[in-house]
Amino acid sequence: MSSTDARLVAFQRCLRLGYLAHFTREWVTLRPFWTEDFRASFDVFGTPGAARLALALFSCATLAQLVCSVLALLRPTRGLLWICTLGLMLEAVVMPIAIPNHVALMLAALTFQAVMLFWRDDEPETVRGLSAILIAGYACAAIHKMNHGFAAVLDGVLGQRLPRALVLVLALGAVGIELGVPVLALLSRRARPALLLMLLALHFPMNSTLGAIDYPWIATSFYPLFFRTEEWKQIEQELARWQRSQLLAAAGSVLLFVLLTPRDLFIYQAAVGAALSSLWGYAVPSLLRRALPRAAPP
């Protein structure tokens, strides 16, 4: 049986896209799964037998998740969610690298969701808890950035073209947004659309300039959970209408992605990143209408 809360269904579908983004970046772009180097990376498990077992389990886990993610995009049933949850747990245990940050966030969300939906069958608390997990993740990321090296990292990411004072302001802004905006977006119904747009603006360059297509998409998958049920239903109705403003915003978002993305980004990763940008752009007019209350409703 599927979830009945539209926000949860949207989250589950978006997170499946997040898994596909993760697979594309980690196992197609950074460590192509068909190469000899990839197979050799399982040597970290010690004996050849253990390496072969880990590779076999990894293949089963990722294949099951890929198939179930595609099916869950159409209809996220609880059976499919179980397979995706257990599959990601297995993948995390036998992957030949340390667990990436976005996988840790996805694991926490999926495990919590599994416990709440399959054991407690409590959808409203699942929505609250998942929102809280995202807020905790953002807050911890902000706390980590409060160090002497973050401004230098940001300066490097921005190509060392900006004055030091401006980089410091941007660094403070990034920390402030991660620390405060998600909480405010959850608490303030009125400011929520504008604050979520601010978070989308924060994630956009991660997806384009940095080419990190996995974390931003996984994090933004949680955003439907921030709305009240009736609010989200309205937004979904608007998104289903294929209005010109939404299509134009999607096209503009892809154009911006192309302008901000390094030319040498691997083609598969760039294609997924552009697709994600178009989905973000498609949702922007709905958020803008709510952020600017004087604008005419559709």
Add this chain to the structure above:
Amino acid sequence: MRTSGVITLGFVAGFSLFNLQPYLGLRHLSCQTMYSGLSPLAPGNHLFLPRLRWSDVGDYLANARIGSDSAHPYLNREFVRWELQRRCGSGQPVSLDFDDAGAARRISNACDDPEYSRPRHSLWLRFAYPSALGDSE
């Protein structure tokens, strides 16, 4: 508080604690540290949170190079031990270069130094401590 509320509180607290592991000296990656500039080198570079150190399992060598490999920004000390033990098995000397307190240090044959060529911890600790950090990908 209802059972569901307690479970939520437990998950959120657990996830937050998991993410704060860099300061407990337990883990560096997987804790939402991406692009943070948080240093894996002791004593850390955080503005107000200290970095505890329970053992050398989470130690990293800065600007480290094994043999003729290319240099890595940070190489895990225990990984270096495992890798040197493996390479030293051939009987050939293997060099190790890294930055030590800001000065470049070179060990011509690290196989002779058990500090750098004898593993001390379980291989399974790789889940907490990746071999290299900061490599461009």
